[in-house]
Amino acid sequence: MDILQDLQFRGLINQQTDEQGLKELLEKESVRLYCGFDPTADSLHIGHMLPILILRRFQQAGHHPIALVGGGTGLIGDPSGKKAERTLNEKETVAFFSQRIKDQLSRFLDFDRAGNPAMIANNYDWIGSLDVITFLRDIGKNFGINYMLAKDSVQSRIETGISFTEFSYMILQSYDFLNLYQTYDCKLQVGGSDQWGNITAGLELIRKTEEDAKAFGLTVPLVTKADGTKFGKTEGGAIWLDPEKTSPYEFYQFWINTDDRDVVKYLKYFTFLSHEEITELEKQTAEAPEKRAAQKALAAEMTKLVHGEESLSQAIKISEALFSGSISELTAEEIKQGFKDVPSYEHIGEEIGLIDLLVNSKISPSKRQAREDISSGAIYINGERVQELDKVITAADRIEGQFTVIRRGKKKYYLIKY
Structure with a gap:
């Protein structure tokens, strides 16, 4: 089964620009693709996991992922999915966040893989030195105002207001795609469903700038929960990938508490279990939901992927101790994790x-x-x-x-x- 068939089985393709063209390209060559991550905090959270894992899936299929840290665009602010203007961070703050995110991304992608190593880039390297004349004459002239206004990310903000700063974000992200296309022959951009407008704008810039250009876009779906609450949020806030912000035990508990109605979907989205293993867990959930076999598999796979085997073992130990009441078997460090939010x-x-x-x-x-x-x-x-x-x-x-x-x-x- 090829990469696109696997993504289809998992329900991971929301939109793509040219399905047949991308299929033929992926069959013909090892493709460079990228996804961008703006440094808006000192850690990524599980809302970023789908795009990260898409890059990982493509790498395992023999392609070349580029994880792009938005050191430049992070100074501007993406209006996509936001109802109000972002608070702009200082340059030093964004640089600090960028380094933290680089470190986290390196846990999921293999930079030493023989044949198709991953790479990390920072768009501040080309946006930071971009002068306003070049920006307006060579890049901005390719974008019609009506074209930009029609994009959902802009249209949704017209009534509440959008600054020229955030309005220009689409152009800068498009320039990222063009730069990676020209420098690394990067032909595919992936991202969340809210990035569709920015991705297609980048393809339009490449088409206008490069002769006979072949580039593609693909988005993953918005992750939803059956009960209507927001995915990735708990009473304690966001579920972060940084163990100092969300402990491995809390991370494990988030997944173990997945609703029966969501668990098979999340197994497909987030784990690298085979189709046969997922189908078997789906059967077990239908026949014996009280055993929570699918939730246990999901929690184990995700905690191991993000925090490692040792942290997974520790999370399971804490969970079992709290269930059985065998508190004295826990270490002080495990007590800190398991009782972080108790009085x-x-x-x-x-x-x-x-x-x-x-x-x-x-x-x-x-x-x-x-x-x-x-x-x-x-x-x-x-x-x-x-x-x-x-x-x-x-x-x-x-x-x-x-x-x-x-x-x-x-x-x-x-x-x-x-």
């Missing part, structure tokens, strides 16, 4: 009676309630039930000297920090 209390000092600790940390509202909670067996220390009213919390109750985990009832966890 916490910092205890300064040495030993303290359990009743006083429950009241001081607001786990129990009063000493009377604390005694009742302990007597009824509702209090657990590091996973172990405690019913002694005179229990004193000592150094022996601290995990690696840093934490004590208290559970009240079935699910209410609290973290005592030292």
Whole structure:
């Protein structure tokens, strides 16, 4: 099965400019293709995963991916998919973000692969030195105002307002495609569905500038959730690829909690499991959804891909410990991940009676309630039930000297920090 057939099976083709022409090109030669990533934050998030993995799929199929970091366009701001003007970042901030994103992209693409290594480029290298006369005479003259106004990314902003700065973004992205076409013979641009207008504008610039040009565009679909909520968002915010912003455990939990209605689609979109493996997991989901086999496979594949085998093992260990209540088996680092968002209390000092600790940390509202909670067996220390009213919390109750985990009832966890 060729790359386009695989993408079709996975539902990963939203739009393409010339299906037959691209098919013939990919069969004939090893094609250079690119996708751009603007540095709007110090980390990519899972909303970027589909385009990244498209590049990876093409590389595995023998083609040459170029990951383009928008060090130049990131100073301008893409109006696509935005209802209001972006806040412009300082040049130093964008340069810092660009380097962080370069480092992240290098985890997904193989820059040493024999025959078809990937490469990273930064469009600041050509946009940063572009003077205004050249921009207006040699590039801008190829774009009619009516043509630009007809693009969704501009049209959707006409009523709310769009600055000339963001209006010009389409021209700069088109220049990226032209530059990569001329410099590296890059013939295909891929991107999210919101990039269709920018991609086709780039193809139009290449057509007007280069004789007998053959270049193509392809977009991936917008990722949606069956329940109508936004993909990639939780109560805690975006799901980042940086483990300091979203821990591997949180990342794993995001995927394990996928709705049954979405899980097969996400297996096709995000994993490199074979068609046969996905079909089997789809069957298991239909026959025994309570076993959550597809969710476990999705969470494992994604966590391993983004964070590695060791982090996957750690995420599974934390999940199992929380499910079984075996908290004492976790390390301090695993406690930090697993209990990142639970209420916490910092205890300064040495030993303290359990009743006083429950009241001081607001786990129990009063000493009377604390005694009742302990007597009824509702209090657990590091996973172990405690019913002694005179229990004193000592150094022996601290995990690696840093934490004590208290559970009240079935699910209410609290973290005592030292």
